[in-house]
Amino acid sequence: xxxxxxxxxxxxxxxxxxxxxxPLMAACMELEESFRSAWADETFRFQLNxxxxxxxxxxxxxxxxxxxxxxxxxxxxxxxEDLAHTGSHKINNVIGQALLAERMGKxxxxxxxxxxxxxxxxxxxxxxxxxxCVVYMGELDIMRxxxxxxxxxxxxAEVRPVKSGSRTLKDAVNEALRDWVSTCETTHYCLGSVxxxxxxxxxxxxxxxxxxxxSREQCRQLLHGLDPDWVVACVGGGSNAAxxxxxxxxxxxxxxxxxxxxxAAISNGVPGVLHGMMSNLLQDDTGQVLEAQSISAGLDYPxxxxxxxxLASLGRARYETAGDGEVLVAFKLLAQMEGIIPALESAHxxxxxxxxxxxxxxxxxxxxxxxxxxxxxxxxxxKDLLRGG
Amino acid sequence: xxxxxxxxxxxxxxxADQIVARSAHxxxxxxxxxxxxxxxxxxxxxxxxxxxxxRDWLDILQAxxxxxxxxxxxxxxxxxxxxxxxxxxxxxRMALDAGATPATVLDEISRVEAGVPLVVMTYYNLLLKxxxxxxxxxxxxxxxxxxxxxxxxxxxxxPWIREADGSGIENVMLVAPTTPVDRAxxxxxxxxGFVYCVGTMGVTGERDSLSRTxxxxxAKVMSVTDKPALVGIGVSTPAQxxxxxxxxxxxxxxxxxxxxxxxxxxxxGVEKFVRSLRDAIDS
Ligand SMILES: Cc1ncc(COP(=O)(O)O)c(C=O)c1O
Numbered sequence: 001x002x003x004x005x006x007x008x009x010x011x012x013x014x015x016x017x018x019x020x021x022x023p024l025m026a027a028c029m030e031l032e033e034s035f036r037s038a039w040a041d042e043t044f045r046f047q048l049n050x051x052x053x054x055x056x057x058x059x060x061x062x063x064x065x066x067x068x069x070x071x072x073x074x075x076x077x078x079x080x081e082d083l084a085h086t087g088s089h090k091i092n093n094v095i096g097q098a099l100l101a102e103r104m105g106k107x108x109x110x111x112x113x114x115x116x117x118x119x120x121x122x123x124x125x126x127x128x129x130x131x132x133c134v135v136y137m138g139e140l141d142i143m144r145x146x147x148x149x150x151x152x153x154x155x156x157a158e159v160r161p162v163k164s165g166s167r168t169l170k171d172a173v174n175e176a177l178r179d180w181v182s183t184c185e186t187t188h189y190c191l192g193s194v195x196x197x198x199x200x201x202x203x204x205x206x207x208x209x210x211x212x213x214x215s216r217e218q219c220r221q222l223l224h225g226l227d228p229d230w231v232v233a234c235v236g237g238g239s240n241a242a243x244x245x246x247x248x249x250x251x252x253x254x255x256x257x258x259x260x261x262x263x264a265a266i267s268n269g270v271p272g273v274l275h276g277m278m279s280n281l282l283q284d285d286t287g288q289v290l291e292a293q294s295i296s297a298g299l300d301y302p303x304x305x306x307x308x309x310x311l312a313s314l315g316r317a318r319y320e321t322a323g324d325g326e327v328l329v330a331f332k333l334l335a336q337m338e339g340i341i342p343a344l345e346s347a348h349x350x351x352x353x354x355x356x357x358x359x360x361x362x363x364x365x366x367x368x369x370x371x372x373x374x375x376x377x378x379x380x381x382x383k384d385l386l387r388g389g
Numbered sequence: 390x391x392x393x394x395x396x397x398x399x400x401x402x403x404x405a406d407q408i409v410a411r412s413a414h415x416x417x418x419x420x421x422x423x424x425x426x427x428x429x430x431x432x433x434x435x436x437x438x439x440x441x442x443x444r445d446w447l448d449i450l451q452a453x454x455x456x457x458x459x460x461x462x463x464x465x466x467x468x469x470x471x472x473x474x475x476x477x478x479x480x481x482r483m484a485l486d487a488g489a490t491p492a493t494v495l496d497e498i499s500r501v502e503a504g505v506p507l508v509v510m511t512y513y514n515l516l517l518k519x520x521x522x523x524x525x526x527x528x529x530x531x532x533x534x535x536x537x538x539x540x541x542x543x544x545x546x547x548p549w550i551r552e553a554d555g556s557g558i559e560n561v562m563l564v565a566p567t568t569p570v571d572r573a574x575x576x577x578x579x580x581x582g583f584v585y586c587v588g589t590m591g592v593t594g595e596r597d598s599l600s601r602t603x604x605x606x607x608a609k610v611m612s613v614t615d616k617p618a619l620v621g622i623g624v625s626t627p628a629q630x631x632x633x634x635x636x637x638x639x640x641x642x643x644x645x646x647x648x649x650x651x652x653x654x655x656x657x658g659v660e661k662f663v664r665s666l667r668d669a670i671d672s
Contacts, residue, residue, distance in 0.1 A: 009544065017544075017545055018542065018544065018545070019540045019541065019542070019545055020540060020542065021472045021539040021542075021563065021565075021587075022539075022542060022562070022565040022568060022576075022587060023563075023565035023566070023567060023590055023591075025542055025565070026565070026567035026568065026569065164478055164482075165469065174469055174471055177471055178472075178474070181472065181591055182589075182591035182592070184567070184590070185590075271517070272518060273512075273513045273514045273517060273540065274469060274514060275469075275471075276540070281514070283514070285518070286490040286491060286492070286515065286518060286519070287467075287491070287514045287516075287517065287518030287519060288485065289514070
């Protein structure tokens with residue numbers, strides 16, 4: 001079954017798996033077993049859903065974009081993850097993982113973060129559950145996302161700068177994994193996307209599938225029982241896209257993931273192993289991992305979740321790219337046409353839709369776009385970019 | 390809520406059952422040598438060096454051999470060394486900046502006579518990208534006897550083992566303090582050369598004292614196999630090496646050597662340090 005349970009090996013076709021050193025094997029197995037049992041437990045589900053609605057603000061609305069639709073010639077509906085607590089879809093995942101960590105008796109969370117959104121969400125969940133929280137963040141991203149660093153600290157988390165490698169998300173994941181090797185007895189690694197060793201790609205997709213389930217029903221209500229023709233989401237590791245696609249996988253909707261042009265693992269990568277998974281990976285001819293390059297820290301990742309590599313190989317989803325320039329245009333466009341300032345990550349999805357409306361996407365189509373987050377965190381950076389500062 | 394969600398999660402064989410079991414095999418060079426040393430009542434010393442980390446790394450390799458190492462582990466640098474601490478990370482960076490690739494490291498090794506068996510330690514992506522069959526053959530041409538691929542657990546290792554076996558490369562597997570004993574038994578059946586006992590839960594690097602887990606993991610391994618058991622990760626001083634050898638068949642020392650190379654100890658300084666390790670485990 002596509003987008004089902006990947007089984008004990010965590011395989012999506014040839015992708016996925018669990019490529020971790022032996023010291024982490026037991027922790028991954030314990031996590032898989034705990035998640036299986038929690039996910040099958042009604043009480044756990046009930047607790048999770050209660051926190052998601054009473055604390056995190058779910059369900060998030062589906063917004064029809066009247067002016068933007070008229071401008072580009074396709075009917076655009078936005079799934080408003082930007083309105084969730086902490087400003088992005090990342091909260092869905094961390095609440096689930098923190099609840100699971102509590103159930104497993106772990107008192108400390110470690111997380112990696114790129115844009116800082118997952119770090120902020122993890123710090124938030126740690127505060128809510130009374131857990132200690134350490135967030136690894138690349139030095140370069142710390143400079144790009146100063147405000148989120150302060151937010152995490154306000155929430156009581158410790159932000160540890162990562163100085164190795166490209167000093168971005170990829171290296172923050174390495175550092176979080178290194179922490180986890182020596183602390184896994186007391187610590188849960190709260191991974192932020194559908195990547196890493198099994199069970200993470202599956203578990204995070206399950207925790208994010210609420211985006212797809214809600215929006216499918218909301219679309220059907222709005223579209224008199226019909227599904228949208230296109231479903232589009234931005235892809236860094238791919239969690240908001242996976243959660244969205246999960247709701248539409250058995251519909252006839254065309255599924256599109258939009259990667260940053262400088263971090264396009266599907267378009268420009270080849271199969272490889274990094275961070276515990278087999279997936280598509282940007283790498284040089286000898287197998288060294290290349291650094292991704294994007295204005296959006298959250299999409300600055302040389303890999304992609306293994307299930308996306310599988311969906312791409314099946315042709316069930318397609319993966320496109322958007323470049324920095326058109327993303328900035330889309331960022332402004334959504335702000336000025338709809339009064340919504342999107343996260344730079346989410347603006348990639350908007351950029352692709354506005355570029356391809358009337359081309360890949362026939363005029364008159366209905367397009368559901370997951371707006372994974374709000375742009376408050378990006379305003380300072382965009383101000384510098386637009387004013388040439 | 391669905392009444393019985395558990396029905397959709399049928400019991401499955403645990404992934405550990407998928408580990409390829411190999412009962413009988415011809416021991417290769419490494420295992421034969423290590424068994425010989427053990428039969429002589431001596432402990433084995435395996436030292437690590439990052440390939441290509443300095444101009445004189447081949448001289449240092451030979452110095453390690455002269456200092457009394459029984460096996461030398463040669464790192465092939467990777468951009469994302471997940472199980473390595475700051476020292477070996479820095480050495481990887483230096484080697485990569487100096488232009489080291491799997492091919493250059495292997496080609497350079499084949500120009501020297503190390504005098505002891507060599508084991509390559511690297512990450513799986515480099516083998517995948519180079520092609521498993523090609524990499525195994527290249528290692529064999531460079532007179533490499535074994536491989537340690539820390540991010541390649543037994544569940545995923547069948548394709549590499551097939552090629553490694555075919556080229557006479559003994560693939561060494563890891564057992565950790567957290568490895569359950571049943572799983573440890575299966576790993577010990579599949580490993581070749583020796584069992585790499587991960588002495589401490591953590592990344593490679595020097596520690597102030599030998600972890601309590603070092604002896605525990607060695608004892609666990611030795612209760613399920615008679616293959617040679619070497620303790621590595623967190624063994625950094627002669628005293629710690631001797632401590633680990635009170636149970637295990639030998640030790641693996643990495644960061645303590647690499648750090649000395651980075652500090653400019655040169656071939657003679659490294660040889661002296663290796664000799665101090667040798668003396669400690671022999672006394
Ligand atoms: C708002 C937002 N969208 C998307 C992403 C990318 O993550 P993913 O591809 O896992 O959804 C991030 C990551 O930081 C983010 O902050």
